[in-house]
Amino acid sequence: MVRKRPKLIKERVPTPERPVEERVKSFVEVNLGYDFASAVKEAERCLQCPVEYAPCIKGCPVHINIPGFIGKLVEHRDDPNKAVKEALRVIWGDNTLPAVTGRVCPQEEQCEMNCVMGKVGDPINIGKLERFVADYARKHSIEDELLAEMRPSVCGKGKVAVVGAGPAGLTCAGELAKLGYDVTIYEALHKPGGVLIYGIPEFRLPKEILDKEIAKLRELGVEIKLDHVVGKTVTLEELLEEYDAVFIGTGAGTPKLLNIPGILLDRIYSANEFLTRVNLMKAYKFPEYDEPIAVGKKTIVIGAGNTAMDAARSALRLGSEVTIAYRRGREDMTARIEEIQHAEEEGVKFEFFLNPVEFIGDENGRVKAVKFEKMKPLEERDKKGKRKIVGTGEYVTLEADTVIIAIGLEPNRIISEEATGLKVNPDGTLVVDENLMTSIPGVFAGGDAIRGEATVILAMGDGKRAAKAICDYIEKKRKANA
Amino acid sequence: MPYKILDKKELAMNEVWYKIHAPHVAKKVQPGQFVIVRAFPNGERIPLTPVTWDRDEGWITLITFVRGKTTMRMANELKPGDELLNVAGPLGNPAPMKKFGKILAIGMITGIVEVFPIAKAWQEAGNEVTTLHVSPNPMVILKEEFENAVSRHIVEGFDLQPGWGMNEIAQELVKRAVAKVKELLENEHFDMILTVGPAGGQKAVFNVVKEFGIPMHADLHPIMVDATGMCGACRVTVGGEVKFACIDGPGFDAYKVDWDELIHRSGFYAPMERLALETYLKQLQAQGGEQ
Numbered sequence: 001m002v003r004k005r006p007k008l009i010k011e012r013v014p015t016p017e018r019p020v021e022e023r024v025k026s027f028v029e030v031n032l033g034y035d036f037a038s039a040v041k042e043a044e045r046c047l048q049c050p051v052e053y054a055p056c057i058k059g060c061p062v063h064i065n066i067p068g069f070i071g072k073l074v075e076h077r078d079d080p081n082k083a084v085k086e087a088l089r090v091i092w093g094d095n096t097l098p099a100v101t102g103r104v105c106p107q108e109e110q111c112e113m114n115c116v117m118g119k120v121g122d123p124i125n126i127g128k129l130e131r132f133v134a135d136y137a138r139k140h141s142i143e144d145e146l147l148a149e150m151r152p153s154v155c156g157k158g159k160v161a162v163v164g165a166g167p168a169g170l171t172c173a174g175e176l177a178k179l180g181y182d183v184t185i186y187e188a189l190h191k192p193g194g195v196l197i198y199g200i201p202e203f204r205l206p207k208e209i210l211d212k213e214i215a216k217l218r219e220l221g222v223e224i225k226l227d228h229v230v231g232k233t234v235t236l237e238e239l240l241e242e243y244d245a246v247f248i249g250t251g252a253g254t255p256k257l258l259n260i261p262g263i264l265l266d267r268i269y270s271a272n273e274f275l276t277r278v279n280l281m282k283a284y285k286f287p288e289y290d291e292p293i294a295v296g297k298k299t300i301v302i303g304a305g306n307t308a309m310d311a312a313r314s315a316l317r318l319g320s321e322v323t324i325a326y327r328r329g330r331e332d333m334t335a336r337i338e339e340i341q342h343a344e345e346e347g348v349k350f351e352f353f354l355n356p357v358e359f360i361g362d363e364n365g366r367v368k369a370v371k372f373e374k375m376k377p378l379e380e381r382d383k384k385g386k387r388k389i390v391g392t393g394e395y396v397t398l399e400a401d402t403v404i405i406a407i408g409l410e411p412n413r414i415i416s417e418e419a420t421g422l423k424v425n426p427d428g429t430l431v432v433d434e435n436l437m438t439s440i441p442g443v444f445a446g447g448d449a450i451r452g453e454a455t456v457i458l459a460m461g462d463g464k465r466a467a468k469a470i471c472d473y474i475e476k477k478r479k480a481n482a
Numbered sequence: 483m484p485y486k487i488l489d490k491k492e493l494a495m496n497e498v499w500y501k502i503h504a505p506h507v508a509k510k511v512q513p514g515q516f517v518i519v520r521a522f523p524n525g526e527r528i529p530l531t532p533v534t535w536d537r538d539e540g541w542i543t544l545i546t547f548v549r550g551k552t553t554m555r556m557a558n559e560l561k562p563g564d565e566l567l568n569v570a571g572p573l574g575n576p577a578p579m580k581k582f583g584k585i586l587a588i589g590m591i592t593g594i595v596e597v598f599p600i601a602k603a604w605q606e607a608g609n610e611v612t613t614l615h616v617s618p619n620p621m622v623i624l625k626e627e628f629e630n631a632v633s634r635h636i637v638e639g640f641d642l643q644p645g646w647g648m649n650e651i652a653q654e655l656v657k658r659a660v661a662k663v664k665e666l667l668e669n670e671h672f673d674m675i676l677t678v679g680p681a682g683g684q685k686a687v688f689n690v691v692k693e694f695g696i697p698m699h700a701d702l703h704p705i706m707v708d709a710t711g712m713c714g715a716c717r718v719t720v721g722g723e724v725k726f727a728c729i730d731g732p733g734f735d736a737y738k739v740d741w742d743e744l745i746h747r748s749g750f751y752a753p754m755e756r757l758a759l760e761t762y763l764k765q766l767q768a769q770g771g772e773q
């Protein structure tokens with residue numbers, strides 16, 4: 001079919017957002033997403049670049065056929081259910097958690113950065129279209145029909161254990177189940193999802209949506225064992241006895257803390273503790289929920305990544321005034337642009353070039369201020385391409401009765417300490433080869449466990465690649481034994 | 483994953499015993515390790531210690547001191563046949579298992595619960611173990627079990643006076659513990675000391691032990707959330723370094739622990755403590771009324 005050369009529409013169809021005054025009082029989702037009509041309008045802007053060329057696909061770490069799914073929305077515009085079903089079928093070919101990735105991916109650095117429309121106007125709003133397809137499908141029970149079609153006819157090709165139910169583990173499990181393997185996930189916490197459940201707040205990713213995305217895996221036959229800490233409840237060695245292969249997707253969940261005076265004062269939280277209390281334990285609903293959280297009138301959040309934004313916006317919703325203090329400059333912030341904008345709109349204040357040197361406490365041992373050294377940027381850049389900074393020798397003290405530290409996370413050591421044969425890099429990440437296999441044959445790994453703090457979609461990409469490699473590994477082993 | 487409550491009973495005042503189906507924990511748990519329990523859909527995760535277990539039958543027993551909302555709700559609302567929502571574990575590191583020689587293992591109030599599996603295993607490993615339970619008399623538990631498991635079991639009990647709150651109980655506890663430990667150490671030689679109990683009590687005992695220069699292992703109880711090393715709520719300073727008690731502990735060399743800091747951090751939830759105290763006093767009164 002020869003398509004009519006489309007007319008260039010430079011501007012994006014906007015998505016509605018909850019007004020600031022309303023949203024800062026609650027944890028409900030900020031962005032409301034497209035409806036069918038506006039989604040089709042946005043989809044029509046896509047130039048439908050050929051699949052083998054489309055730069056957006058190259059920008060996506062799991063290479064979703066983007067023009068393919070967008071095209072379905074336009075093609076079946078007269079039958080919304082059919083349009084969404086066909087679009088979802090295309091997306092699921094490469095990504096089983098589109099409601100999640102459509103919300104949390106930094107599209108501006110991935111698919112949307114590459115989109116050719118971005119050269120003449122706004123790039124296509126790929127993330128919001130992906131999210132629309134997933135949300136509409138869920139609301140109209142379109143997923144169940146597709147799942148029934150997808151369920152593998154042949155099971156029993158082998159048994160695989162997946163450790164960790166974050167995006168890496170969930171994706172690996174889903175792919176293997178589709179290929180006909182019996183998969184069991186071992187998860188330490190009482191809910192699956194990893195950072196998606198304990199780290200990213202409801203106002204960005206409603207937990208009900210996440211639960212439904214994960215429920216699909218159970219439909220595909222994946223078993224999830226909660227409350228199982230691998231390394232303690234069961235060892236890697238024991239898993240290898242029972243399963244043909246193991247995938248480790250344990251993430252990078254251990255918080256780095258500042259090694260400066262006053263770190264053990266009351267009301268100094270790691271962002272992980274703060275966000276776990278808020279998200280996983282729903283402390284924002286205390287006392288309806290049992291988990292308490294103590295937030296004062298003035299909160300300082302240290303750091304400027306996604307974790308810092310999430311912590312800041314959560315503290316704001318608990319009624320505190322919030323300042324983000326970052327040791328580098330505005331343009332060095334690593335959080336997603338959309339989240340930085342949301343934080344600013346909601347009234348989070350930003351202070352740049354401040355490096356904490358001491359926490360000052362009151363007579364009751366509660367933090368009352370943070371002392372910072374003022375920093376300045378140099379022309380020189382570090383390995384990651386960021387400007388280097390040096391201290392100026394000048395100091396400033398900011399008042400705060402709550403401090404949240406969000407300066408980074410490291411891989412959890414539980415498994416690597418117990419399984420001595422597992423090679424680990426100095427930064428705690430697991431050593432893997434080009435097939436994502438660790439130093440122990442049959443044990444694969446991916447996501448933050450091998451990368452350190454990275455992104456949801458990279459973790460999912462690893463999960464998918466590992467599933468393929470696991471499949472090859474098991475087949476090869478079977479042939480060798482035959 | 484349902485964890486059925488096979489049995490439940492009140493052992494003593496504010497001390498409730500649960501027998502729970504949790505094969506994954508029963509199969510693996512070692513003395514010194516603990517579990518995280520979540521009992522209610524809107525509930526918090528609390529750390530508790532398996533006291534006994536049967537690896538083949540797949541059960542563990544827990545004993546809780548009814549001290550705040552969660553333990554009280556568990557005591558009031560759960561019946562045999564009900565299920566706990568989550569039992570995760572075993573967590574933490576096992577206590578060091580070797581031949582020390584003569585050991586004094588001290589449990590203050592419900593801390594004695596955690597002493598039990600460790601003391602029993604130490605005795606079985608060829609040590610001569612003396613256990614000491616310092617506690618209000620109405621809260622004395624596991625007396626017979628200890629007598630069967632170790633060389634000698636001493637109960638240093640005291641009566642509760644009308645109008646006493648947690649503070650007075652804590653003061654009396656520390657006084658009794660210090661006096662008794664001093665007496666024991668002056669009269670006999672010990673090669674190793676273990677303590678479990680409130681941070682203030684542990685510190686006071688440590689100060690006595692220190693004078694005699696005996697090695698001491700202390701099980702610490704900071705606040706925990708995930709207990710898998712993910713949040714740092716449980717951080718303590720040991721040997722000048724920040725450690726997470728849930729993965730690096732809960733047992734530490736008492737000589738390296740920053741006790742004042744631990745005591746200070748245990749006091750963070752002061753308003754809750756007050757609430758717990760009020761409820762506790764009401765229960766004491768009710769108890770008094772029955773007698």
Ligand SMILES: Cc1cc2nc3c(=O)[nH]c(=O)nc-3n(C[C@H](O)[C@H](O)[C@H](O)COP(=O)(O)OP(=O)(O)OC[C@H]3O[C@@H](n4cnc5c(N)ncnc54)[C@H](O)[C@@H]3O)c2cc1C
Pocket residue numbers: 104105106163164165166167168169186187188189192193194195196199200228229230231249250251252253275306307308310336412414415446447448449453454455456457459
């Ligand atoms: C607050 C916050 C906000 C973020 N925002 C974004 C964002 O907007 N966009 C984005 O792309 N990325 C974001 N990230 C990063 C992203 O979430 C991670 O890169 C991603 O979740 C990594 O996935 P994973 O599967 O490797 O690990 P995780 O999501 O960390 O999951 C690991 C899982 O393994 C479990 N586990 C660990 N050890 C064991 C064990 N021994 N036994 C059993 N289970 C175990 C853990 O409980 C956890 O459930 C954010 C991160 C944080 C902390």
Ligand SMILES: Cc1cc2nc3c(=O)[nH]c(=O)nc-3n(C[C@H](O)[C@H](O)[C@H](O)COP(=O)(O)OP(=O)(O)OC[C@H]3O[C@@H](n4cnc5c(N)ncnc54)[C@H](O)[C@@H]3O)c2cc1C
Pocket residue numbers: 516528529530531532545546547548549550551552553554592595596702703704705706732748751754755758
């Ligand atoms: C490794 C470990 C093993 C433990 N084993 C046992 C056990 O076998 N039996 C038992 O009865 N208790 C044990 N505890 C203590 C137990 O976790 C607390 O009693 C429980 O969390 C109190 O919950 P609550 O909701 O009833 O009280 P809350 O309302 O949460 O608190 C009441 C009081 O308890 C204090 N508290 C809260 N959480 C803890 C905590 N994690 N540790 C110590 N004090 C706390 C508060 O400061 C407050 O004073 C253990 C603690 C740890 C860290």
Ligand code: SF4
Pocket residue numbers: 045046047048049054055056057066067114115116117124126
């Ligand atoms: S690059 Fe942009 S215009 Fe081209 S197919 Fe992808 S989304 Fe459409």
Ligand code: FES
Pocket residue numbers: 705706707708709710711712713714715716717726727728729
């Ligand atoms: S309880 Fe969270 S790290 Fe120990």
